[in-house]
Amino acid sequence: EAQVTQNPRYLITVTGKKLTVTCSQNMNHEYMSWYRQDPGLGLRQIYYSMNVEVTDKGDVPEGYKVSRKEKRNFPLILESPSPNQTSLYFCASSFINPGYEQYFGPGTRLTVT
Amino acid sequence: GIQVEQSPPDLILQEGANSTLRCNFSDSVNNLQWFHQNPWGQLINLFYIPSGTKQNGRLSATTVATERYSLLYISSSQTTDSGVYFCAVVNNTDKLIFGTGTRLQVFP
Numbered sequence: 001e002a003q004v005t006q007n008p009r010y011l012i013t014v015t016g017k018k019l020t021v022t023c024s025q026n027m028n029h030e031y032m033s034w035y036r037q038d039p040g041l042g043l044r045q046i047y048y049s050m051n052v053e054v055t056d057k058g059d060v061p062e063g064y065k066v067s068r069k070e071k072r073n074f075p076l077i078l079e080s081p082s083p084n085q086t087s088l089y090f091c092a093s094s095f096i097n098p099g100y101e102q103y104f105g106p107g108t109r110l111t112v113t
Numbered sequence: 114g115i116q117v118e119q120s121p122p123d124l125i126l127q128e129g130a131n132s133t134l135r136c137n138f139s140d141s142v143n144n145l146q147w148f149h150q151n152p153w154g155q156l157i158n159l160f161y162i163p164s165g166t167k168q169n170g171r172l173s174a175t176t177v178a179t180e181r182y183s184l185l186y187i188s189s190s191q192t193t194d195s196g197v198y199f200c201a202v203v204n205n206t207d208k209l210i211f212g213t214g215t216r217l218q219v220f221p
Contacts (some may be wrong), residue, residue: 005193033209042211042213042214043199043211045208045209058208059208082212088154090156097203097207098207098208098209099143099144099147099203099207100144100161101158101161102148102158102201102209103147103158104148104155104156104157104158106154106155107154107155109154
């Protein structure tokens with residue numbers, strides 16, 4: 001089954017404790033991206049990747065890191081999480097660029113206390 | 114940049130009713146997608162529809178790119194249709210721009 005998976009689905013952590021949210025797709029997509037969704041602010045792009053070893057900042061990259069060492073994986077790293085990073089996070093992928101059909105992961109609900 | 118507006122912002126229906134959701138965009142695009150975010154937060158791609166009409170069960174969508182709008186039709190609505198519906202387009206810098214969303218509540 002074609003899908004994007006994210007782990008963990010739910011996470012409660014404390015300020016400053018490094019964490020990684022994993023994202024994996026099995027569709028051989030070149031384009032992957034991360035979004036955060038906050039009430040009243042909609043979906044905002046954090047980082048995206050056009051292909052392996054190619055990543056770029058989205059609209060709200062501060063406080064986040066990503067890597068794309070393999071085509072299927074695109075982890076999101078929070079080196080020192082803060083409460084303002086409490087949010088619902090989505091990973092997405094598409095064939096070549098976002099102009100193609102986007103597939104979203106199930107979401108990760110992160111709470112930073 | 115491109116603006117994507119959706120209407121209505123909120124919609125309340127009784128089960129069995131039909132509805133039409135609208136998405137207007139300010140610039141020409143050659144791609145448009147409709148998503149449903151269910152009450153559990155999951156985002157599901159409903160249609161990739163840069164132009165023309167597509168149907169999938171009780172849902173159908175029409176995009177008239179030359180007039181810069183798209184419509185999503187939901188027929189015989191069910192409680193499982195509840196959630197938020199987003200349209201999204203890609204701008205000239207390859208960014209996916211989401212619309213403002215329509216929150217749909219279907220009651221039995």
